[in-house]
Amino acid sequence: MIQINNCFIFEHFQETQKIKRGFSSWNCGILAEKRRKKLQTKTNPSKKITPLPICHCNPLVREILLLFPRRIGSFLLEHFSQISRHCSLILEMVAQEEEFTVDLNKPLVFQVGHLGEQYQEWVHQPIVSKEGPRFFGNNVLEFLTRTKWYAVPLIWLPVVFWLLTTSLRMGHRLSDVALMAALGILIWTLVEYVLHRFLFHINTNSYWANTAHYLLHGCHHKHPMDGLRLVFPPAATAILCIPFWNLVGLFTTASTTPAVFGGGLLGYVMYDCTHYYLHHGQPSHDPAKHLKKYHLNHHFRIQDKGFGITSSLWDIVFGTLPPQISAKKA
Structure with a gap:
């Protein structure tokens, strides 16, 4: 089973391009959410942040997560390595976004x-x-x-x-x-x-x-x-x-x-x-x-x-x- 940000991707899908688009929009949604939270924390730290659903950018991904059993076939591992690399790059960008810097001019x-x-x-x-x-x-x-x-x-x-x-x-x-x-x-x-x-x-x-x-x-x-x-x-x-x-x-x-x-x-x-x-x-x-x-x-x-x-x-x-x-x- 592959786990990315606690969401599971399951086998039995034939439309490769749709899956790629799903992955792309899903991870971009995560990135957008991270950026939104960081920006809102900087501009107004006291304001409560209302979380957005992880898969809000693409209904296809939401349907995938709900309809299929929690297991991953060798087919997905062998034929979607491009998707995996794409996701790794996106998650690396997210990690860089989250890197914290101490402000020495404020209480430490x-x-x-x-x-x-x-x-x-x-x-x-x-x-x-x-x-x-x-x-x-x-x-x-x-x-x-x-x-x-x-x-x-x-x-x-x-x-x-x-x-x-x-x-x-x-x-x-x-x-x-x-x-x-x-x-x-x-x-x-x-x-x-x-x-x-x-x-x-x-x-x-x-x-x-x-x-x-x-x-x-x-x-x-x-x-x-x-x-x-x-x-x-x-x-x-x-x-x-x-x-x-x-x-x-x-x-x-x-x-x-x-x-x-x-x-x-x-x-x-x-x-x-x-x-x-x-x-x-x-x-x-x-x-x-x-x-x-x-x-x-x-x-x-x-x-x-x-x-x-x-x-x-x-x-x-x-x-x-x-x-x-x-x-x-x-």
């Missing part, structure tokens, strides 16, 4: 989902400008997407201090709390790597998946120098703290959970501040100079390697070092 978040499979290519072609794009038409939502880098240490370092002192008050020595905090930092570096590699760089192609990915990390790759969307918004961090606290609690006691989680939170603060510095600072000495080169290589050259931000430890462990660095280490 609800546009990028329309890119479909083109989204991955689009989002990994960076625009280097300190002027960030507008995300939402709504001013409140737009405000929530913008965060100054220093908000991260100002908000979360007091929380880290409170967590560490909580474990101290519960009877642990300072040296024990320091070790637990160091363990938390190490765990964070692994979390940082796993999230960056497997969540932030997940391949998407549906409308809502593209939209969510753009909000989560795609915007940073598209606009890597946007300083107000580089660190994670505190409200989102607070929400994510809840499941991570519960996860740490599964493997620790009531008195050690605050210290380990506090260490992890400190690791996050170090990560976000380091990330901002790698984009906007000008380090002149290692290791900061090496980290900046390493991270910008991830943005502008090899985007599927070099997922570590604060260190390359887990890239070494899991084999995701960029090729040149791998060669040097070998």
Whole structure:
């Protein structure tokens, strides 16, 4: 069975020229409908579009679809290859008509989902400008997407201090709390790597998946120098703290959970501040100079390697070092 735009063409027809005309007008009808919808969406997006019947251009095609059984004979496959090629050309034209272009002068978040499979290519072609794009038409939502880098240490370092002192008050020595905090930092570096590699760089192609990915990390790759969307918004961090606290609690006691989680939170603060510095600072000495080169290589050259931000430890462990660095280490 051949299926073109969910309409079926059946055997048992003798009048070849009529069939060709039917195919031609049928597909031209589809093309006309696509163009009509696109034009109407551009001129008046709020107006409801009343769909036209697919086969409105030719009654013969409509009769064909209604009268014959749903099967295709070898006769049709062998003798109507010209029709098939004609339809392929028409459908290719339709696909080109439907190609979506993002307007950078309008709010982006609800546009990028329309890119479909083109989204991955689009989002990994960076625009280097300190002027960030507008995300939402709504001013409140737009405000929530913008965060100054220093908000991260100002908000979360007091929380880290409170967590560490909580474990101290519960009877642990300072040296024990320091070790637990160091363990938390190490765990964070692994979390940082796993999230960056497997969540932030997940391949998407549906409308809502593209939209969510753009909000989560795609915007940073598209606009890597946007300083107000580089660190994670505190409200989102607070929400994510809840499941991570519960996860740490599964493997620790009531008195050690605050210290380990506090260490992890400190690791996050170090990560976000380091990330901002790698984009906007000008380090002149290692290791900061090496980290900046390493991270910008991830943005502008090899985007599927070099997922570590604060260190390359887990890239070494899991084999995701960029090729040149791998060669040097070998």
